[in-house]
Protein backbone atom coordinates (compact mmCIF):
# COMPACT_ATOMS: atom_id res chain seq x y z
CA UNK A 1 0.00 0.00 0.00
CA UNK A 2 2.77 2.40 0.95
CA UNK A 3 4.35 2.02 -2.47
CA UNK A 4 1.12 2.57 -4.36
CA UNK A 5 0.48 5.75 -2.48
CA UNK A 6 3.89 7.22 -3.20
CA UNK A 7 3.61 6.36 -6.91
CA UNK A 8 0.35 8.26 -7.14
CA UNK A 9 1.73 11.29 -5.40
CA UNK A 10 4.81 11.40 -7.57
CA UNK A 11 2.71 11.27 -10.70
CA UNK A 12 0.51 14.10 -9.59
CA UNK A 13 3.46 16.17 -8.60
CA UNK A 14 5.08 16.09 -12.03
CA UNK A 15 1.89 16.83 -13.88
CA UNK A 16 1.38 19.90 -11.76
CA UNK A 17 4.97 20.93 -12.35
CA UNK A 18 4.23 21.01 -16.04
CA UNK A 19 1.43 23.47 -15.64
CA UNK A 20 -1.53 21.14 -15.64
CA UNK A 21 -4.10 21.76 -13.06
CA UNK A 22 -5.82 18.72 -11.75
CA UNK A 23 -8.20 17.96 -9.06
CA UNK A 24 -6.59 15.30 -6.89
CA UNK A 25 -6.76 12.02 -8.77
CA UNK A 26 -7.20 8.85 -6.91
CA UNK A 27 -5.60 6.41 -9.31
CA UNK A 28 -3.08 6.31 -12.16
CA UNK A 29 -5.50 4.78 -14.74
CA UNK A 30 -7.76 7.83 -14.38
CA UNK A 31 -4.79 10.04 -15.08
CA UNK A 32 -4.10 8.13 -18.28
CA UNK A 33 -7.44 8.92 -19.84
CA UNK A 34 -7.12 12.70 -19.41
CA UNK A 35 -3.47 13.31 -20.28
CA UNK A 36 -1.79 13.74 -23.67
CA UNK A 37 0.84 11.11 -24.56
CA UNK A 38 3.84 13.49 -24.43
CA UNK A 39 2.98 14.44 -20.88
CA UNK A 40 2.52 10.83 -19.91
CA UNK A 41 5.96 9.97 -21.29
CA UNK A 42 7.46 12.81 -19.31
CA UNK A 43 5.62 11.73 -16.18
CA UNK A 44 6.77 8.17 -16.73
CA UNK A 45 10.42 9.26 -17.00
CA UNK A 46 10.20 11.45 -13.93
CA UNK A 47 8.55 8.73 -11.94
CA UNK A 48 11.14 6.22 -13.10
CA UNK A 49 14.00 8.50 -12.10
CA UNK A 50 12.41 9.07 -8.73
CA UNK A 51 12.03 5.37 -8.00
CA UNK A 52 15.62 4.67 -9.00
CA UNK A 53 16.87 7.53 -6.91
CA UNK A 54 14.92 6.23 -3.95
CA UNK A 55 16.48 2.79 -4.38
CA UNK A 56 19.97 4.18 -4.75
CA UNK A 57 19.71 6.24 -1.60
CA UNK A 58 18.26 3.27 0.31
CA UNK A 59 21.11 0.90 -0.61
CA UNK A 60 24.30 0.16 1.29
CA UNK A 61 26.31 3.38 1.29
CA UNK A 62 23.44 5.33 -0.25
CA UNK A 63 23.37 7.67 2.71
CA UNK A 64 27.11 8.41 2.65
CA UNK A 65 27.91 11.96 1.64
CA UNK A 66 31.25 12.24 -0.11
CA UNK A 67 33.31 15.38 0.48
CA UNK A 68 35.03 17.09 -2.45
CA UNK A 69 38.22 15.06 -2.21
CA UNK A 70 36.29 11.83 -1.92
CA UNK A 71 34.19 12.81 -4.91
CA UNK A 72 37.31 13.39 -6.96
CA UNK A 73 38.61 9.96 -6.02
CA UNK A 74 35.18 8.48 -6.63
CA UNK A 75 35.35 9.57 -10.27
CA UNK A 76 38.59 7.70 -10.67
CA UNK A 77 37.21 4.59 -9.02
CA UNK A 78 33.98 4.64 -11.02
CA UNK A 79 35.92 5.09 -14.25
CA UNK A 80 37.79 1.88 -13.51
CA UNK A 81 34.67 0.07 -12.38
CA UNK A 82 32.78 1.04 -15.52
CA UNK A 83 35.70 0.03 -17.69
CA UNK A 84 35.71 -3.46 -16.24
CA UNK A 85 31.93 -3.70 -16.49
CA UNK A 86 32.00 -2.65 -20.16
CA UNK A 87 34.61 -5.28 -20.86
CA UNK A 88 32.25 -7.81 -19.34
CA UNK A 89 29.25 -6.56 -21.27
CA UNK A 90 31.05 -6.99 -24.59
CA UNK A 91 32.56 -10.34 -23.65
CA UNK A 92 31.53 -12.03 -20.42
CA UNK A 93 34.64 -14.26 -20.54
CA UNK A 94 36.66 -11.18 -19.83
CA UNK A 95 34.69 -10.16 -16.81
CA UNK A 96 36.68 -11.40 -13.83
CA UNK A 97 34.27 -10.85 -10.97
CA UNK A 98 31.77 -13.33 -12.42
CA UNK A 99 34.29 -16.16 -12.92
CA UNK A 100 35.39 -18.75 -10.43
CA UNK A 101 37.98 -17.05 -8.23
CA UNK A 102 40.69 -19.62 -9.08
CA UNK A 103 40.44 -18.55 -12.71
CA UNK A 104 40.23 -14.82 -12.08
CA UNK A 105 42.59 -14.30 -9.16
CA UNK A 106 45.70 -13.34 -11.12
CA UNK A 107 43.80 -11.26 -13.63
CA UNK A 108 42.06 -9.35 -10.87
CA UNK A 109 45.47 -8.62 -9.33
CA UNK A 110 46.49 -6.75 -12.48
CA UNK A 111 43.50 -4.42 -12.58
CA UNK A 112 43.98 -0.80 -11.50
CA UNK A 113 40.80 -1.06 -9.42
CA UNK A 114 42.20 -3.93 -7.37
CA UNK A 115 45.41 -1.96 -6.83
CA UNK A 116 43.40 0.99 -5.60
CA UNK A 117 41.35 -1.14 -3.24
CA UNK A 118 44.44 -2.80 -1.86
CA UNK A 119 45.65 0.50 -0.46
CA UNK A 120 42.23 1.50 0.82
CA UNK A 121 41.82 1.39 4.62
CA UNK A 122 39.06 -1.18 4.78
CA UNK A 123 38.54 -1.29 8.54
CA UNK A 124 38.44 -4.73 10.14
CA UNK A 125 38.01 -8.37 9.25
CA UNK A 126 35.43 -9.80 11.64
CA UNK A 127 35.41 -13.36 10.33
CA UNK A 128 38.63 -15.29 9.66
CA UNK A 129 39.83 -18.67 10.90
CA UNK A 130 43.09 -19.33 12.72
CA UNK A 131 44.43 -22.04 10.39
CA UNK A 132 43.81 -20.13 7.18
CA UNK A 133 45.20 -16.64 7.69
CA UNK A 134 48.61 -16.44 5.99
CA UNK A 135 49.89 -16.55 2.44
CA UNK A 136 51.05 -19.91 1.08
CA UNK A 137 54.51 -18.42 0.48
CA UNK A 138 54.88 -17.90 4.19
CA UNK A 139 53.55 -21.36 5.03
CA UNK A 140 56.00 -22.88 2.58
CA UNK A 141 58.83 -21.05 4.31
CA UNK A 142 57.72 -22.54 7.63
CA UNK A 143 58.11 -26.02 6.16
CA UNK A 144 61.86 -25.37 5.85
CA UNK A 145 62.27 -25.49 9.63
CA UNK A 146 64.25 -28.45 10.87
CA UNK A 147 62.77 -31.64 12.31
CA UNK A 148 59.66 -31.44 10.16
CA UNK A 149 58.22 -34.75 9.02
CA UNK A 150 55.61 -35.38 6.38
CA UNK A 151 53.31 -38.38 6.20
CA UNK A 152 53.09 -39.47 2.57
CA UNK A 153 50.08 -41.44 1.43
CA UNK A 154 50.77 -44.99 0.29
CA UNK A 155 48.35 -44.56 -2.58
CA UNK A 156 49.37 -43.80 -6.16
CA UNK A 157 48.92 -40.06 -5.67
CA UNK A 158 51.44 -39.96 -2.78
CA UNK A 159 49.57 -37.12 -1.15
CA UNK A 160 50.93 -35.35 1.88
CA UNK A 161 48.52 -36.16 4.67
CA UNK A 162 50.13 -34.84 7.85
CA UNK A 163 53.00 -32.64 8.97
CA UNK A 164 54.71 -32.93 12.33
CA UNK A 165 57.86 -31.66 14.01
CA UNK A 166 59.70 -34.38 15.82
CA UNK A 167 63.24 -35.47 16.77
CA UNK A 168 62.44 -39.06 15.86
CA UNK A 169 60.14 -40.58 13.28
CA UNK A 170 56.62 -39.86 14.60
CA UNK A 171 54.83 -42.90 15.94
CA UNK A 172 51.30 -42.99 14.66
CA UNK A 173 48.70 -45.21 13.18
CA UNK A 174 48.38 -43.16 10.00
CA UNK A 175 47.98 -45.23 6.87
CA UNK A 176 50.78 -43.15 5.41
CA UNK A 177 54.56 -43.17 5.59
CA UNK A 178 56.47 -40.65 7.72
CA UNK A 179 59.48 -39.12 5.96
CA UNK A 180 61.73 -36.32 7.09
CA UNK A 181 60.77 -33.45 4.81
CA UNK A 182 64.38 -32.39 4.25
CA UNK A 183 65.20 -35.96 3.13
CA UNK A 184 62.24 -35.96 0.80
CA UNK A 185 63.33 -32.64 -0.69
CA UNK A 186 66.81 -34.10 -1.19
CA UNK A 187 65.51 -37.16 -2.97
CA UNK A 188 63.04 -35.46 -5.33
CA UNK A 189 64.05 -33.50 -8.38
CA UNK A 190 63.77 -29.71 -8.51
CA UNK A 191 60.98 -28.15 -6.50
CA UNK A 192 58.52 -31.02 -6.84
CA UNK A 193 57.98 -31.14 -3.09
CA UNK A 194 57.35 -27.41 -2.76
CA UNK A 195 54.92 -27.40 -5.65
CA UNK A 196 53.01 -30.27 -4.16
CA UNK A 197 52.96 -28.68 -0.72
CA UNK A 198 51.76 -25.39 -2.16
CA UNK A 199 48.98 -27.15 -4.00
CA UNK A 200 47.93 -29.18 -0.98
CA UNK A 201 47.85 -26.20 1.33
CA UNK A 202 45.11 -24.64 -0.80
CA UNK A 203 41.92 -25.68 -2.61
CA UNK A 204 43.58 -25.08 -6.00
CA UNK A 205 43.27 -25.96 -8.80
CA UNK A 206 39.93 -27.77 -8.60
CA UNK A 207 37.04 -25.43 -9.43
CA UNK A 208 34.25 -27.99 -9.50
CA UNK A 209 33.44 -30.65 -6.94
CA UNK A 210 30.49 -33.05 -7.19
CA UNK A 211 28.71 -31.31 -4.32
CA UNK A 212 29.38 -29.46 -1.09
CA UNK A 213 30.06 -32.71 0.83
CA UNK A 214 32.97 -33.33 -1.54
CA UNK A 215 34.21 -29.76 -1.18
CA UNK A 216 34.20 -30.01 2.59
CA UNK A 217 36.04 -33.31 2.48
CA UNK A 218 38.85 -31.65 0.57
CA UNK A 219 38.63 -28.51 2.70
CA UNK A 220 39.15 -30.55 5.86
CA UNK A 221 42.18 -32.32 4.39
CA UNK A 222 43.93 -28.94 4.28
CA UNK A 223 43.19 -28.33 7.96
CA UNK A 224 44.55 -31.77 8.80
CA UNK A 225 47.76 -31.04 6.93
CA UNK A 226 48.38 -27.53 8.18
CA UNK A 227 47.54 -28.14 11.84
CA UNK A 228 50.77 -30.05 12.56
CA UNK A 229 52.76 -27.21 11.06
CA UNK A 230 51.08 -24.43 13.00
CA UNK A 231 50.45 -25.91 16.43
CA UNK A 232 54.11 -26.64 17.03
CA UNK A 233 54.77 -24.44 20.06
CA UNK A 234 57.64 -22.41 18.57
CA UNK A 235 55.59 -21.64 15.41
CA UNK A 236 52.13 -20.52 16.54
CA UNK A 237 52.92 -17.07 17.94
CA UNK A 238 55.16 -16.24 15.02
CA UNK A 239 52.46 -17.40 12.62
CA UNK A 240 49.80 -15.25 14.28
CA UNK A 241 52.17 -12.27 14.24
CA UNK A 242 52.77 -12.83 10.55
CA UNK A 243 48.99 -12.93 9.99
CA UNK A 244 48.66 -9.51 11.62
CA UNK A 245 51.42 -8.22 9.34
CA UNK A 246 49.75 -9.57 6.23
CA UNK A 247 46.32 -8.22 7.17
CA UNK A 248 47.80 -4.85 8.05
CA UNK A 249 49.64 -4.67 4.74
CA UNK A 250 46.31 -5.29 3.00
CA UNK A 251 44.66 -2.22 4.51
CA UNK A 252 43.16 -3.95 7.56
CA UNK A 253 43.48 -2.36 11.00
CA UNK A 254 41.43 -4.74 13.09
CA UNK A 255 40.99 -8.51 13.17
CA UNK A 256 38.75 -10.91 15.03
CA UNK A 257 40.24 -14.40 14.80
CA UNK A 258 38.01 -17.42 15.22
CA UNK A 259 40.18 -20.12 16.73
CA UNK A 260 39.57 -23.70 17.77
CA UNK A 261 42.47 -23.08 20.18
CA UNK A 262 44.46 -26.17 19.23
CA UNK A 263 46.74 -27.58 21.91
CA UNK A 264 50.46 -27.10 21.20
CA UNK A 265 53.03 -29.81 21.02
CA UNK A 266 56.82 -29.55 21.04
CA UNK A 267 59.92 -31.72 20.77
CA UNK A 268 60.21 -32.47 24.47
CA UNK A 269 56.67 -33.47 25.47
CA UNK A 270 55.71 -30.11 27.05
CA UNK A 271 52.37 -29.92 28.81
CA UNK A 272 50.07 -27.33 27.20
CA UNK A 273 46.49 -26.12 27.48
CA UNK A 274 44.31 -23.69 25.57
CA UNK A 275 45.66 -20.99 27.86
CA UNK A 276 49.09 -21.41 26.27
CA UNK A 277 47.56 -21.14 22.80
CA UNK A 278 45.62 -18.03 23.74
CA UNK A 279 48.54 -16.43 25.52
CA UNK A 280 50.70 -16.84 22.43
CA UNK A 281 48.05 -15.19 20.27
CA UNK A 282 47.67 -12.34 22.66
CA UNK A 283 51.45 -11.92 22.87
CA UNK A 284 51.58 -11.60 19.11
CA UNK A 285 48.86 -8.93 19.34
CA UNK A 286 50.70 -7.01 22.07
CA UNK A 287 53.98 -7.07 20.19
CA UNK A 288 52.31 -5.97 17.00
CA UNK A 289 50.38 -3.18 18.68
CA UNK A 290 53.55 -1.86 20.28
CA UNK A 291 55.14 -1.22 16.89
CA UNK A 292 52.11 -0.17 14.79
CA UNK A 293 50.49 2.92 16.21
CA UNK A 294 47.52 2.92 13.82
CA UNK A 295 46.69 -0.73 14.46
CA UNK A 296 43.31 -0.96 16.19
CA UNK A 297 43.83 -4.46 17.52
CA UNK A 298 42.98 -8.12 17.22
CA UNK A 299 40.72 -10.28 19.35
CA UNK A 300 39.77 -13.90 19.73
CA UNK A 301 36.47 -15.63 19.13
CA UNK A 302 36.80 -19.06 20.67
CA UNK A 303 35.25 -21.34 18.07
CA UNK A 304 35.53 -25.07 18.67
CA UNK A 305 33.81 -27.62 16.44
CA UNK A 306 30.03 -27.91 16.43
CA UNK A 307 29.93 -31.68 16.09
CA UNK A 308 30.25 -32.68 19.76
CA UNK A 309 28.38 -34.30 22.62
CA UNK A 310 26.44 -32.18 25.12
CA UNK A 311 29.12 -32.94 27.72
CA UNK A 312 31.87 -31.71 25.43
CA UNK A 313 29.92 -28.55 24.65
CA UNK A 314 29.59 -27.83 28.35
CA UNK A 315 33.35 -28.27 28.62
CA UNK A 316 33.82 -25.77 25.76
CA UNK A 317 31.59 -23.24 27.48
CA UNK A 318 33.61 -23.74 30.65
CA UNK A 319 36.72 -23.03 28.59
CA UNK A 320 35.15 -19.85 27.29
CA UNK A 321 34.45 -18.63 30.83
CA UNK A 322 37.99 -19.53 31.87
CA UNK A 323 39.39 -17.61 28.90
CA UNK A 324 37.24 -14.65 29.76
CA UNK A 325 38.60 -14.57 33.29
CA UNK A 326 42.21 -14.83 32.09
CA UNK A 327 42.01 -12.62 29.02
CA UNK A 328 39.02 -10.29 29.45
CA UNK A 329 40.38 -7.77 26.97
CA UNK A 330 41.32 -10.37 24.36
CA UNK A 331 38.40 -12.81 24.27
CA UNK A 332 35.53 -11.35 22.25
CA UNK A 333 33.16 -14.28 22.34
CA UNK A 334 32.14 -17.76 21.36
CA UNK A 335 31.14 -19.58 18.17
CA UNK A 336 30.89 -23.15 16.87
CA UNK A 337 32.50 -24.08 13.58
CA UNK A 338 32.65 -26.83 10.99
CA UNK A 339 30.42 -28.12 8.24
CA UNK A 340 26.95 -27.11 9.36
CA UNK A 341 25.32 -30.01 7.53
CA UNK A 342 27.35 -32.50 9.56
CA UNK A 343 27.44 -30.74 12.91
CA UNK A 344 24.56 -30.64 15.34
CA UNK A 345 22.06 -27.79 15.07
CA UNK A 346 22.34 -24.97 17.59
CA UNK A 347 18.94 -25.88 18.96
CA UNK A 348 20.41 -29.11 20.38
CA UNK A 349 22.57 -27.01 22.65
CA UNK A 350 19.97 -24.33 23.42
CA UNK A 351 19.76 -25.21 27.11
CA UNK A 352 23.52 -25.07 27.63
CA UNK A 353 23.93 -21.90 25.58
CA UNK A 354 21.06 -20.08 27.29
CA UNK A 355 22.67 -20.85 30.63
CA UNK A 356 25.73 -18.72 29.76
CA UNK A 357 24.02 -16.20 27.49
CA UNK A 358 24.66 -13.29 29.85
CA UNK A 359 28.33 -14.14 30.39
CA UNK A 360 29.58 -14.72 26.85
CA UNK A 361 28.91 -12.95 23.58
CA UNK A 362 27.92 -15.25 20.74
CA UNK A 363 29.07 -14.78 17.14
CA UNK A 364 27.50 -17.78 15.48
CA UNK A 365 28.05 -19.19 12.02
CA UNK A 366 24.53 -19.88 10.76
CA UNK A 367 22.68 -20.42 7.53
CA UNK A 368 25.75 -21.49 5.53
CA UNK A 369 23.56 -23.90 3.63
CA UNK A 370 21.30 -24.36 0.65
CA UNK A 371 18.99 -26.80 2.49
CA UNK A 372 15.85 -24.69 2.81
CA UNK A 373 13.68 -25.77 5.73
CA UNK A 374 16.23 -28.08 7.34
CA UNK A 375 17.44 -27.83 10.92
CA UNK A 376 20.71 -26.42 9.56
CA UNK A 377 18.76 -23.72 7.80
CA UNK A 378 16.88 -23.02 11.04
CA UNK A 379 20.19 -22.43 12.81
CA UNK A 380 19.60 -18.84 11.73
CA UNK A 381 16.53 -18.60 13.91
CA UNK A 382 18.33 -20.27 16.81
CA UNK A 383 21.33 -17.97 16.47
CA UNK A 384 19.11 -14.90 16.64
CA UNK A 385 17.04 -16.23 19.57
CA UNK A 386 20.22 -17.11 21.46
CA UNK A 387 21.26 -13.48 21.15
CA UNK A 388 24.07 -13.73 18.62
CA UNK A 389 25.80 -10.38 18.03
CA UNK A 390 26.52 -11.14 14.39
CA UNK A 391 25.89 -14.00 11.98
CA UNK A 392 28.63 -15.74 10.01
CA UNK A 393 27.53 -16.19 6.37
CA UNK A 394 23.74 -16.22 6.83
CA UNK A 395 23.32 -17.25 3.20
CA UNK A 396 19.83 -18.58 3.93
CA UNK A 397 18.61 -15.44 5.65
CA UNK A 398 16.45 -14.22 2.78
CA UNK A 399 14.33 -17.36 3.02
CA UNK A 400 13.32 -16.38 6.55
CA UNK A 401 11.51 -13.06 6.45
CA UNK A 402 10.62 -13.18 10.15
CA UNK A 403 14.19 -13.94 11.19
CA UNK A 404 15.44 -11.25 8.85
CA UNK A 405 13.07 -8.73 10.39
CA UNK A 406 14.08 -9.73 13.91
CA UNK A 407 17.78 -9.68 13.06
CA UNK A 408 17.46 -6.20 11.61
CA UNK A 409 15.56 -5.02 14.64
CA UNK A 410 18.35 -6.31 16.86
CA UNK A 411 20.99 -4.80 14.59
CA UNK A 412 22.70 -8.12 13.96
CA UNK A 413 25.31 -7.74 11.24
CA UNK A 414 25.88 -10.43 8.62
CA UNK A 415 29.48 -11.39 7.87
CA UNK A 416 29.56 -11.86 4.10
CA UNK A 417 32.44 -13.90 2.63
CA UNK A 418 31.76 -14.05 -1.10
CA UNK A 419 34.85 -15.93 -2.25
CA UNK A 420 34.49 -18.54 0.46
CA UNK A 421 30.85 -19.07 -0.53
CA UNK A 422 31.90 -19.54 -4.14
CA UNK A 423 34.84 -21.86 -3.49
CA UNK A 424 32.78 -24.00 -1.11
CA UNK A 425 30.08 -24.09 -3.79
CA UNK A 426 27.17 -22.47 -2.03
CA UNK A 427 27.05 -19.83 -4.77
CA UNK A 428 28.35 -19.99 -8.34
CA UNK A 429 28.61 -16.78 -10.31
CA UNK A 430 28.91 -14.11 -7.63
CA UNK A 431 26.34 -11.92 -9.41
CA UNK A 432 23.81 -14.31 -7.89
CA UNK A 433 25.06 -13.95 -4.30
CA UNK A 434 22.09 -13.51 -1.95
CA UNK A 435 23.82 -10.69 -0.08
CA UNK A 436 22.97 -8.43 -3.04
CA UNK A 437 19.46 -8.20 -1.58
CA UNK A 438 20.90 -7.21 1.81
CA UNK A 439 23.08 -4.60 0.10
CA UNK A 440 20.02 -3.23 -1.72
CA UNK A 441 18.29 -2.64 1.62
CA UNK A 442 21.30 -1.33 3.50
CA UNK A 443 21.05 -4.24 5.88
CA UNK A 444 24.09 -4.14 8.23
CA UNK A 445 26.73 -6.25 6.49
CA UNK A 446 30.48 -6.58 6.73
CA UNK A 447 32.84 -8.20 4.24
CA UNK A 448 35.21 -10.84 5.58
CA UNK A 449 37.55 -13.38 4.04
CA UNK A 450 36.89 -16.52 6.14
CA UNK A 451 39.88 -18.65 5.01
CA UNK A 452 41.87 -16.48 2.58
CA UNK A 453 44.95 -18.70 2.74
CA UNK A 454 43.11 -21.67 1.25
CA UNK A 455 42.07 -19.73 -1.85
CA UNK A 456 45.24 -17.65 -2.17
CA UNK A 457 43.23 -14.52 -1.64
CA UNK A 458 44.58 -11.39 -0.04
CA UNK A 459 43.45 -10.96 3.57
CA UNK A 460 40.51 -8.77 2.51
CA UNK A 461 40.96 -6.93 -0.79
CA UNK A 462 39.77 -9.69 -3.12
CA UNK A 463 36.51 -10.06 -1.23
CA UNK A 464 36.07 -6.29 -1.27
CA UNK A 465 36.76 -6.25 -4.98
CA UNK A 466 34.09 -8.82 -5.88
CA UNK A 467 31.61 -7.29 -3.44
CA UNK A 468 32.13 -3.91 -5.07
CA UNK A 469 31.96 -5.22 -8.63
CA UNK A 470 29.02 -7.61 -8.50
CA UNK A 471 27.30 -7.87 -5.12
CA UNK A 472 26.71 -4.15 -4.91
CA UNK A 473 24.92 -2.44 -7.79
CA UNK A 474 26.88 -1.34 -10.85
CA UNK A 475 26.10 2.18 -9.67
CA UNK A 476 27.39 1.63 -6.12
CA UNK A 477 30.43 3.81 -5.58
CA UNK A 478 32.99 4.91 -3.01
CA UNK A 479 30.08 5.55 -0.65
CA UNK A 480 29.43 1.82 -0.51
CA UNK A 481 33.08 1.02 0.08
CA UNK A 482 33.23 3.56 2.86
CA UNK A 483 30.07 2.17 4.42
CA UNK A 484 31.50 -1.36 4.36
CA UNK A 485 34.68 -0.23 6.06
CA UNK A 486 32.82 1.75 8.67
CA UNK A 487 30.36 -1.13 9.29
CA UNK A 488 33.31 -3.32 10.23
CA UNK A 489 34.02 -0.96 13.11
CA UNK A 490 30.40 -0.35 14.02
CA UNK A 491 29.83 -4.10 14.37
CA UNK A 492 33.22 -5.08 15.80
CA UNK A 493 33.43 -6.36 19.36
CA UNK A 494 34.14 -2.99 21.00
CA UNK A 495 33.06 -1.10 24.07
CA UNK A 496 31.77 2.34 23.08
CA UNK A 497 34.95 4.19 24.03
CA UNK A 498 37.10 1.67 22.15
CA UNK A 499 34.87 2.00 19.13
CA UNK A 500 35.35 5.75 19.04
CA UNK A 501 39.13 5.30 19.19
CA UNK A 502 38.90 2.70 16.45
CA UNK A 503 36.96 5.12 14.25
CA UNK A 504 39.60 7.78 14.87
CA UNK A 505 42.40 5.48 13.73
CA UNK A 506 40.52 4.36 10.67
CA UNK A 507 39.45 7.90 9.75
CA UNK A 508 42.98 9.15 9.95
CA UNK A 509 44.19 6.51 7.55
CA UNK A 510 41.18 7.00 5.31
CA UNK A 511 41.92 10.69 4.88
CA UNK A 512 45.58 10.04 4.28
CA UNK A 513 44.72 7.43 1.65
CA UNK A 514 42.46 9.87 -0.21
CA UNK A 515 45.23 12.48 -0.21
CA UNK A 516 47.86 9.98 -1.32
CA UNK A 517 45.83 8.64 -4.22
CA UNK A 518 44.80 12.10 -5.43
CA UNK A 519 48.43 13.14 -5.34
Ligand SMILES: *[C@@H]1O[C@H](CO)[C@@H](O)[C@H](O)[C@H]1NC(C)=O
Pocket residue numbers: 091092093094
Ligand atom coordinates in the same frame (compact mmCIF):
# COMPACT_ATOMS: atom_id res chain seq x y z
C1 LIG B 1 36.10 -13.36 -25.28
O1 LIG B 1 37.21 -13.45 -24.39
C2 LIG B 1 37.81 -14.73 -24.36
C3 LIG B 1 38.86 -14.72 -23.24
O2 LIG B 1 39.69 -13.61 -23.33
C4 LIG B 1 38.42 -15.02 -25.73
O3 LIG B 1 39.02 -16.30 -25.71
C5 LIG B 1 37.28 -14.99 -26.77
O4 LIG B 1 37.83 -15.16 -28.04
C6 LIG B 1 36.54 -13.66 -26.69
N1 LIG B 1 35.39 -13.72 -27.56
C7 LIG B 1 35.11 -12.77 -28.45
C8 LIG B 1 33.87 -12.97 -29.23
O5 LIG B 1 35.83 -11.80 -28.60
Ligand SMILES: *[C@@H]1O[C@H](CO)[C@@H](O)[C@H](O)[C@H]1NC(C)=O
Pocket residue numbers: 271272
Ligand atom coordinates in the same frame (compact mmCIF):
# COMPACT_ATOMS: atom_id res chain seq x y z
C1 LIG C 1 49.95 -31.56 32.69
O1 LIG C 1 49.21 -30.51 33.33
C2 LIG C 1 48.03 -30.94 33.97
C3 LIG C 1 47.28 -29.70 34.47
O2 LIG C 1 48.13 -28.80 35.07
C4 LIG C 1 48.39 -31.92 35.08
O3 LIG C 1 47.23 -32.37 35.68
C5 LIG C 1 49.17 -33.09 34.48
O4 LIG C 1 49.61 -33.94 35.50
C6 LIG C 1 50.37 -32.61 33.70
N1 LIG C 1 51.00 -33.72 32.99
C7 LIG C 1 52.30 -33.87 32.90
C8 LIG C 1 52.78 -35.05 32.14
O5 LIG C 1 53.08 -33.07 33.38
Ligand SMILES: *[C@@H]1O[C@H](CO)[C@@H](O)[C@H](O)[C@H]1NC(C)=O
Pocket residue numbers: 270271272273275276
Ligand atom coordinates in the same frame (compact mmCIF):
# COMPACT_ATOMS: atom_id res chain seq x y z
C1 LIG D 1 51.56 -23.01 29.67
O1 LIG D 1 50.77 -22.18 30.49
C2 LIG D 1 50.95 -22.41 31.88
C3 LIG D 1 49.97 -21.55 32.64
O2 LIG D 1 48.74 -21.53 32.06
C4 LIG D 1 52.36 -22.08 32.26
O3 LIG D 1 52.55 -22.32 33.64
C5 LIG D 1 53.29 -22.90 31.44
O4 LIG D 1 54.62 -22.52 31.70
C6 LIG D 1 53.01 -22.76 29.96
N1 LIG D 1 53.84 -23.69 29.25
C7 LIG D 1 54.82 -23.32 28.46
C8 LIG D 1 55.69 -24.40 27.94
O5 LIG D 1 55.00 -22.15 28.17
Ligand SMILES: [Zn+2]
Pocket residue numbers: 127129365392450
Ligand atom coordinates in the same frame (compact mmCIF):
# COMPACT_ATOMS: atom_id res chain seq x y z
ZN1 LIG E 1 33.86 -19.29 8.84
